[in-house]
Structure formats: structure tokens, C-alpha cells
Amino acid sequence: MHLSPGEIRAYHDSQLEAGAQRRVEAHLAECQKCQIDAQSALDHTRQVGERLASLEPSISKPISIPAARAYLDARLQAEKEPIPMWSKLTSRISRPAWVGLALVAVLAISLVFPPVQAIANSFLKLFRVEQVTVVPVDTERLAGEMRQSTRLEGLFSESVQFEEGGEPLEVSSVEEAAAQTGVAVRLPTAFVETPKLFVQPGGSVTFNIDLELMQAVLQEMGREDIQLPASLDGAVVKLEVPAGVAALYGECQVDDNQMQDPDGPHRMDIPDCTSFVQLPSPSVDAPPDLNVTQMGEIYLQVLGMTPEEAASFASNVDWTSTFVIPVPRYGSDYQEVRVDGVNGTLIQHFQYGEQAYLLVWVKDGIVYALSGPGQADQALQIAASLK
């Protein structure tokens, strides 16, 4: 029995227990093959070590501990942990519905500020989500601006009506889920376990735009630079989200009573839950002469872009069919990936201090969202196993 590369490596690093270290040494004294392997491994390790040594700082070092402590204190004093508004909006929603209703919440925010050319109650223009793109957002700044507004919650409670179709309902089979939603349910085969399946009834969000209130909120947020057209006042925009299916793998929360209060302390355990949500594309009814690019520009400015940046970004997006996901500028990373034969968006971020992913794509009129703990390659492997 020869030594494994791992044993040899640990032996060279003197990281074996004393007894094991002696046993390896004795074996090496007698086994010529292992002697050759050990020498080769040692050469290899030294070569890698030399290459890595090039990364070491030469003459400089980080700021001193007292200076760093002062910076840390300043940062801790300056910032209260930001709670994104959409977390608040979705805080009362149980986990299976999170992705679908996060769509609602984010779109809700985007649609609070549409410069509609105002024909109230006319729903002739239909938008349907066909693709997804990402806009980086300084969430801390945005949350700070939102906190300055005392009337923001009023804006939501007075202008926005949520009609939820009810609580998620656990179903016993794919066939039952398909029958209740009309979705040809697909599941990843990468998991050996059988998922818990939930049907999330559809819902709708209606916005009755009160221009005066919106302008007051923007003023409180310090965003007087954003101009809202007067014709927006009184417009009604309706977002409809069809019923969808969530498949949950691992330790997932489905009980409302266990939901985290975003204003309370953060939960301490790390949930090992992977969720796969599929639902027909949400649609938006809006007045027919909606200037969608202008609406997009305002949305992007609210999210923190300068007018120039917003104009440039907005001009490259088809706002009639694209769902623009705001992701935190810091602490997350995103990329376009090929998934399920179409282009999708893969967002990597941290959840409770651990790496997590959200992979979103749209195919044949169905929005798919896969989220869970782990690295990007895990997300892509799971998505590739869809049947």
C-alpha cells in the first residue's frame, strides 16, 4: 500500500499527528516508489510556493491596528445595517413565494415612477417579461435615501394595492402542481431527494399614481433632480403575476411564523435551502402612450444612476419585455450565462455570510429562478439537469 498524495503533502507540511508522521517516515525509508513520488511532490509544492510568493507585498503593509480600528468604528457608527425596501415589502411573504413576489416588489418600485402620458384606466399596452438584465445599485445609499422619507410607506399604502391569491399550498405531485397552475412543471434531476412542491397562487399589484405624493417622497429622499411629468398624475398601472410552482430542496422555511422580521435581529443559522421557482411571465397593463424608455430612465435614477448613466443604460434595454433586477453594487457579482438554451443572469452574493446564487432566465414564456447556497458552477449544474 503506497502513500497517497494527501498523506505525502501533509507529511511535508508536518501536519500529521506524531504517530502518523512516524509511520509515513518509516514507509518512505522502505518504499522506493513513494520516495520518488514524495520528491516529485516536494518539487511541485516548492514551485507553486515560489509562484505564490510573488503575490506577497514587498515593502508595504496594511494600516496599523489602531488606525484600522478607528476606520471600523467610523463605519460602524455611520451605518445602520441597511434593510432594502424590497426586503421589507416581502417580509410577510413565505419563502416559496419569495422569488415570484420579489419580482412583484421590485417591479412595484420600478413602476411607482412611470412618466405615463396619462390616460387613466386604459390598459391597452401590455408588457410581458421575456428577458432579464441586471443593474448594479448602491443599496446602502438607496436605503439611506429611503429612510429619509417619512412618506414613503404612505405612498405604498395609499397608492399601491396588492391582491394576493392566497398562501402557498403544498401539493403532492408534479401533476397536481401542473394542473393547478397550467405550467408544464420541470424539475432538476441533480438532486436525489424528492422536493417539497408548493403552488403559489397568482396575484396583482395596482398603482394609482399620485404625483404630488411621489414628488414629496422624492424631495425627502434628496432627489429633487428627478423630474416627473405632470401628465403622470392619476395614471393607473397594473401588474399581474400568474400562479407559479416552487420546488424546495433541503432545509427550507415554509411556515409564516418562522419568517424573519427584517427589522429584528438577523437569524443566526444558515439555511441550506435550494429553491426552484417557475411561473408564467408576469405582465403589465399600462396606458397606451407610456414612454417606456423615459420610465426606465427615471427608475434607474431613483436607483442611483446619474441622468447620463441612466439615459445610456436605458437606451440599450427593451423596456417592454425586460425585467431589470437591481443587485447590490458591492458584495455581489453577476454575469450573463447560457442556461437551458437561452441567455440567463447569474447573481452571486452573500447570504448570512455564505456564498449564494440566484440564476434567473426566461424561456418559452416561463420565468425560472433557481436560488440556493453555493457557487456559480453548482447553479449551472443544477440548471443543466432540468427535465
Next chain:
Amino acid sequence: MSLSRRSSPATRTAVESSAFEALFQQHWEKLCRVLYSFLGDWDEAEDLALDTFVQLYHRPPADSERLGGWLYRVATNKALNALRARKRRQGYEGQATVLALESEAPGDPEAVVEQAQERQRVRAALEVIKPRSAQILILRHSGMTYAEIAAALQISPASVGTLLARAEMEFERAYHKVQV
């Protein structure tokens, strides 16, 4: 070791835990050095190290016995994300910036350029190998014991030798493939 925070919102920003203080004193410099190995930029390394401590303060992990390991896991994850974001954002110009940032030591200009290219190549190799392989290589190179690495990456101490050996093979293959 455990962390505690004041519960009153008005005073919530003050750190009073001696455990937090001890962790900061113990790990600040080493954490920055590990992050510098990934990033080659002290400002960015210090910024991410501070981010990690802020995160520890606001959202300490459930397992309060292995906070040191948590710090290195979270910080190196942040560094890998930052590297990927930088690569996508800045492309060649970004690499040039890093070359300039690290070329602070005086010396033979040709040697300086050569060293800078070597660093660039090593980092490019670290970016393309598995994140855990990059983490294990850098953490071991920084002088961590197998037990410390195991705690940081949440793996069995007995598997560290094997994973290190594999990571080195993976790194060498990537190093010879990357173009700078």
C-alpha cells in the same frame, strides 16, 4: 468565544464585545495580507477586511466557536468576487492599473516588469481554478495550519492535504495555460 451587541437601536453601533475586539486585534493584519495576495491592492484589501468585520458585527455566524475561520472564509469569498468583478469591469486597463499599483519597489525596470507579469499570471491562474482551490492555496501559503484551513473552509482537517495536492496540480495546469 461569542459576540454580543447592545440591543438598543440608539447604541447598536457601538461594539462592546471583548471577543470582537480580540478577533480584530488578532486577525486584522493577517486578514489584510491574505486579501492583498488575491487583490494586489492595499486599499481594496483593507476595504474588504473592514467589510468583513462590519459583517461579523452585524451578522455573526451561528457557530461562535469558529469565528476566526468564518472571517477568512467570508473575506476570501469577497476577494474572489472582487477579482471576478474587476476582471469583467476593467479588462486590460484594470490589469495595467494593478501592475502600476504593485510596482512600488524601486529597482531594475526590466525586473520590475517581469515581476509584475508573474504576479498577473499567478492571479489569472487563481481566478480560473476552483474558488476553494484558490482559497486553500493562499491560506496555506499565508502560514495557516491544516486545522485553521479546515475551520476556515469548513472541511475535514484530514482532507486538507489531499485538497492542497489537488489544488497545486490544478493551479500549475492553469498557470501554464493562461496568457498575460
